[in-house]
Amino acid sequence: MGILKDRFREKATASAAEIKNLLKDHGSKVIGEVQLSQVYQGMRGITG
Numbered sequence: 001m002g003i004l005k006d007r008f009r010e011k012a013t014a015s016a017a018e019i020k021n022l023l024k025d026h027g028s029k030v031i032g033e034v035q036l037s038q039v040y041q042g043m044r045g046i047t048g
Contacts, residue, residue, distance in 0.1 A: 019040060027037040 023037055023040055029036050
């Protein structure tokens with residue numbers, strides 16, 4: 001089970017870094033009536 005967890009950790013770490021950079025560069029960009037940061041941070045404040 002350790003190998004599976006290690007592989008998951010590697011992929012999760014890479015994805016987290018990619019998302020962090022995306023939010024840093026484009027977090028305030030408006031997508032329709034929501035911002036990208038709202039989508040990745042739990043959809044707070046999104047109505048509908």
